[in-house]
Amino acid sequence: MTRIPLAGAQHAVRLLLLFLLPCLLSAWGQSATADVSESRARALLEALDTDSFQARGDAARAIADSDAEQKTRWLQALLEGRLGKARRGDRFYIITDDSGREWPIIDAISYEEAGTGTRRTVEAFRINNELRTRLQGLLASLSLTSGDEAARLRAADRLLGEVAPDNVETVRQTLADEESPAVRERLEMALALFAVTRGDAEALDTLRGNLDTRVRNALTPIAAGDDALAGQTRAVLEGIESKRAWYDRAQTLFFGLSAGSILVLAAIGLAITFGVMGVINMAHGELIMIGAYTTWLIQQALPGQPGLALALAIPGGFLVAGAFGVVIERTVIRFLKGRPLETLLATFGLSLMLQQLVRTVFSPLNRRVSSPEWLQGSWQINEALSLTLNRFGVLLFCLAVFAALWALMRFTRLGLEVRAVTQNRAMARAMGIRATRVDMLTFGLGAGVAGLAGVALSQLTNVGPNLGQGYIVDSFLVVVFGGVGNLWGTLVAGMSLGVINQVLQPWVGAVLAKVFVLVGVILFIQKRPQGIFAPKGRTS
Amino acid sequence: MTASDHPQAIDRSRQLFLSRSTLLTSGMLIVGMVGVLVLNALPAASPLHVSSATVALLGKYFTYMLLALAVDLIWGYLGILSLGHGAFFALGGYAMGLYLNAQTSPLPGWQAVMSWFPVAALAIVLAPGLLALVFGWLAFRSRVTGVYFSIITQALTFALMLVFNRNEMGMGGSTGLTRFYELLGFRLASEGMTVALFIASGVAVLLAFWLCRAIVVSRLGRVSMATRDAEARVRFIGYRVDHVKLALFVVSAMIAGIAGALYVPQVGIINPSTFAPLFSIEIVVWVALGGRATLYGALLGALVVNYLKTVLTGAMPDAWLFILGGLFVLVTMALPQGIAGLLARRRGRQEASA
Numbered sequence: 055m056t057r058i059p060l061a062g063a064q065h066a067v068r069l070l071l072l073f074l075l076p077c078l079l080s081a082w083g084q085s086a087t088a089d090v091s092e093s094r095a096r097a098l099l100e101a102l103d104t105d106s107f108q109a110r111g112d113a114a115r116a117i118a119d120s121d122a123e124q125k126t127r128w129l130q131a132l133l134e135g136r137l138g139k140a141r142r143g144d145r146f147y148i149i150t151d152d153s154g155r156e157w158p159i160i161d162a163i164s165y166e167e168a169g170t171g172t173r174r175t176v177e178a179f180r181i182n183n184e185l186r187t188r189l190q191g192l193l194a195s196l197s198l199t200s201g202d203e204a205a206r207l208r209a210a211d212r213l214l215g216e217v218a219p220d221n222v223e224t225v226r227q228t229l230a231d232e233e234s235p236a237v238r239e240r241l242e243m244a245l246a247l248f249a250v251t252r253g254d255a256e257a258l259d260t261l262r263g264n265l266d267t268r269v270r271n272a273l274t275p276i277a278a279g280d281d282a283l284a285g286q287t288r289a290v291l292e293g294i295e296s297k298r299a300w301y302d303r304a305q306t307l308f309f310g311l312s313a314g315s316i317l318v319l320a321a322i323g324l325a326i327t328f329g330v331m332g333v334i335n336m337a338h339g340e341l342i343m344i345g346a347y348t349t350w351l352i353q354q355a356l357p358g359q360p361g362l363a364l365a366l367a368i369p370g371g372f373l374v375a376g377a378f379g380v381v382i383e384r385t386v387i388r389f390l391k392g393r394p395l396e397t398l399l400a401t402f403g404l405s406l407m408l409q410q411l412v413r414t415v416f417s418p419l420n421r422r423v424s425s426p427e428w429l430q431g432s433w434q435i436n437e438a439l440s441l442t443l444n445r446f447g448v449l450l451f452c453l454a455v456f457a458a459l460w461a462l463m464r465f466t467r468l469g470l471e472v473r474a475v476t477q478n479r480a481m482a483r484a485m486g487i488r489a490t491r492v493d494m495l496t497f498g499l500g501a502g503v504a505g506l507a508g509v510a511l512s513q514l515t516n517v518g519p520n521l522g523q524g525y526i527v528d529s530f531l532v533v534v535f536g537g538v539g540n541l542w543g544t545l546v547a548g549m550s551l552g553v554i555n556q557v558l559q560p561w562v563g564a565v566l567a568k569v570f571v572l573v574g575v576i577l578f579i580q581k582r583p584q585g586i587f588a589p590k591g592r593t594s
Numbered sequence: 595m596t597a598s599d600h601p602q603a604i605d606r607s608r609q610l611f612l613s614r615s616t617l618l619t620s621g622m623l624i625v626g627m628v629g630v631l632v633l634n635a636l637p638a639a640s641p642l643h644v645s646s647a648t649v650a651l652l653g654k655y656f657t658y659m660l661l662a663l664a665v666d667l668i669w670g671y672l673g674i675l676s677l678g679h680g681a682f683f684a685l686g687g688y689a690m691g692l693y694l695n696a697q698t699s700p701l702p703g704w705q706a707v708m709s710w711f712p713v714a715a716l717a718i719v720l721a722p723g724l725l726a727l728v729f730g731w732l733a734f735r736s737r738v739t740g741v742y743f744s745i746i747t748q749a750l751t752f753a754l755m756l757v758f759n760r761n762e763m764g765m766g767g768s769t770g771l772t773r774f775y776e777l778l779g780f781r782l783a784s785e786g787m788t789v790a791l792f793i794a795s796g797v798a799v800l801l802a803f804w805l806c807r808a809i810v811v812s813r814l815g816r817v818s819m820a821t822r823d824a825e826a827r828v829r830f831i832g833y834r835v836d837h838v839k840l841a842l843f844v845v846s847a848m849i850a851g852i853a854g855a856l857y858v859p860q861v862g863i864i865n866p867s868t869f870a871p872l873f874s875i876e877i878v879v880w881v882a883l884g885g886r887a888t889l890y891g892a893l894l895g896a897l898v899v900n901y902l903k904t905v906l907t908g909a910m911p912d913a914w915l916f917i918l919g920g921l922f923v924l925v926t927m928a929l930p931q932g933i934a935g936l937l938a939r940r941r942g943r944q945e946a947s948a
Contacts, residue, residue: 398744403920407920579746
């Protein structure tokens with residue numbers, strides 16, 4: 055393995071000399087300092103013009119080791135197959151755009167515009183896979199020594215598993231000069247992994263508990279042997295695996311809680327209208343949809359400011375959906391008091407009308423609501439665990455909404471009146487509570503919370519007329535599962551259904567997991583019709 | 595729990611059974627069927643000619659009427675609102691679809707038995723029946739009633755929709771079962787078959803109507819109506835309310851299954867969208883518009899709503915959901931007795947003035 059690069063190096067040196075001579079001669083007589091550096095640069099590039107990939111790699115290496123200013127750009131262009139030589143003459147070009155038939159080109163040494171070239175006039179240097187790997191390694195070590203900390207960190211990260219006998223010295227040198235602890239740690243990892251592949255058992259200690267897949271992949275073949283090193287490696291691998299398993303579980307839990315928080319958000323409004331008031335509102339899903347469309351509308355009105363739009367959408371979605379709720383209560387629901395099946399049918403009719411209304415007004419197409427920057431991307435805790443920010447945001451939002459609602463029911467005058475009316479309507483009225491007004495406000499509150507769910511949902515999925523439909527069955531099940539009239543029950547039920555669903559998914563797939571959860575809840579309701587938290591004592 | 599052997603009781607049930615509305619409905623059904631067939635037999639040039647396409651459409655309406663009967667039997671006379679009757683309809687349809695598919699190419703695995711018509715016919719009734727039996731037994735035993743029952747039936751049909759959407763089920767995934775060519779050895783795409791299926795559906799509606807009528811006037815029907823009005827009292831008197839409910843629920847599911855089986859060869863496809871909660875709840879609005887607990891109201895409602903749907907989805911597709919949604923609201927708020935209630939009130943006024 056060591057012989058071949060050596061032979062290649064000899065070959066390269068020979069070529070270098072061969073080409074250096076005419077270059078030096080031709081450069082003779084041109085002006086002073088630029089002369090020397092230009093001729094050096096030319097010589098470096100000439101070395102690339104060879105038929106052997108091996109020699110081309112060595113020439114690239116020579117470029118990386120040289121002090122030419124353009125070296126990063128050359129290597130990058132070579133890697134992308136955009137470094138070439140004129141078929142006639144000896145100029146070198148970088149193709150700045152190779153998408154068309156005519157390529158705009160610049161001179162590789164002076165970076166001057168050089169018109170256009172085509173396949174006929176410019177011959178791009180070709181590379182193979184092995185050379186590509188070498189080039190990537192070279193580029194990584196180039197940015198290791200230069201650039202800011204972030205660039206060095208990326209470069210160091212890329213080195214993991216890429217350390218080879220021909221660059222190990224460079225890496226050691228870099229480690230000695232490096233000051234940033236994060237970069238140092240990665241370099242140490244990369245060196246340790248190299249040492250382990252060379253049979254050094256000591257270095258294994260550094261890798262213990264490392265979660266990077268590259269470490270795992272590199273260690274697996276070593277652990278397959280039957281010597282002492284293999285045994286130790288197996289132990290380290292097992293440690294890594296169990297650590298990964300834990301993080302996987304944490305990840306599943308997070309996804310479950312996030313799915314659960316959506317369920318809770320969708321169901322919590324229903325927990326008020328259905329659970330507390332006893333009104334079956336099949337249009338609940340459409341109120342969620344209205345919240346989501348409000349978000350979209352506000353965002354359309356404030357282009358380029360998704361953060362502000364989202365902040366405004368929270369009260370906006372609440373108020374718009376709440377207003378719809380109040381109207382529904384005033385026009386339909388209050389006439390159907392005490393007739394739950396009729397309420398169910400009438401509100402179902404309303405849901406169809408609302409869907410069609412949105413379809414007619416906004417078109418049946420799905421709309422995309424963009425997230426503000428602070429909700430995009432993910433929070434990478436380590437190699438095995440990353441939390442998507444928008445899901446994390448929804449989880450927090452769900453808890454905030456729940457807390458606010460709970461406080462409202464517990465501490466405010468309205469909450470007190472609501473509880474009084476639900477417990478004993480006649481007695482509450484006798485005490486001077488205007489029950490019809492409380493009904494209206496409670497229903498509006500539940501509808502407003504549905505609107506909040508819509509605001510949250512718009513950050514996760516596209517907004518369309520059918521958005522709410524998918525949540526209605528789930529929401530009712532969550533409310534019934536948690537125990538009707540019990541906000542805490544809804545929270546626990548939603549979260550646990552989300553987690554159970556997520557845990558089942560890897561085994562049976564997404565659809566069957568959902569079916570199992572549905573069947574499970576149906577069976578649970580059979581067994582315990584009052585839900586998880588049955589109301590204690592007598593209910594009125 | 596049928597009518598007792600007491601001669602007087604039999605006499606009384608016969609009277610109840612042959613009531614004015616029964617005779618009128620049966621008469622209208624028969625006259626309508628024969629009329630359509632006669633008009634269909636007229637030469638195509640005649641202005642009164644009814645095209646085969648219309649016959650096929652009416653045949654489809656008959657299956658919907660059958661389905662509406664099934665829902666009215668349990669909603670009207672037992673007071674349990676099933677929002678999942680589409681599931682029983684679809685199961686019957688899938689059984690028929692498997693049989694039809696088996697006519698062209700042999701089916702894999704256990705489905706091979708479906709190529710034999712008697713087995714398929716049994717499956718058409720037993721598949722929905724068994725599902726209803728198990729589901730109903732679980733639900734009624736633990737006294738799940740009212741809206742809770744409605745919601746879990748909706749969850750049931752939703753879950754089945756998800757399951758039948760999976761390709762692993764061997765039921766054609768989301769495309770469903772289609773490409774039917776032959777039924778009992780006859781080509782499906784022939785005029786004769788259209789007429790035959792129309793007659794079969796019409797006869798099925800008639801038979802199911804008589805069956806439901808018989809159940810309603812029997813002692814079982816009396817107990818079930820008592821259960822609807824005051825479940826606790828019936829239980830205290832000593833009746834096994836859960837058995838009564840289970841019996842009617844299973845019969846209703848079987849009728850729905852037959853409706854599905856008749857529906858499939860007429861439209862040429864069955865897919866998971868039949869399990870969609872929206873379809874099941876549409877059935878309820880047919881019954882509600884026609885009038886609950888009258889049986890003929892269910893037939894009328896299914897016919898009127900579906901005729902409206904055919905006309906309106908063609909003429910103004912955007913308006914259909916507004917109208918359907920409006921119907922839900924209108925019926926529940928202004929017409930709690932449905933069209934049947936309106937008719938009865940008018941008759942009542944006429945009799946009062948006469």
